[in-house]
Amino acid sequence: VFSFRIPTSYSEGWNLFDIAKFGALLEELLINRQDVKSKMSKENVLNNNETDREAVDVLESCV
Known part of the structure; x- marks a missing residue:
């Protein structure tokens, strides 16, 4: 369902971190x-x- 690619830039790396943080908070x-x-x-x-x-x-x- 979800597909991720390896981040190639600094901002993409932070976006990936935000997704992981969101997943942890959701859990x-x-x-x-x-x-x-x-x-x-x-x-x-x-x-x-x-x-x-x-x-x-x-x-x-x-009674």
């Missing part, structure tokens, strides 16, 4: 996004467990 962003999504799903599970406990408490108090 870090995607990893952080994955971490945030997993934390949010863990919080969701905890919140659902608390809601379930409250519902059980309400049902037990009605």
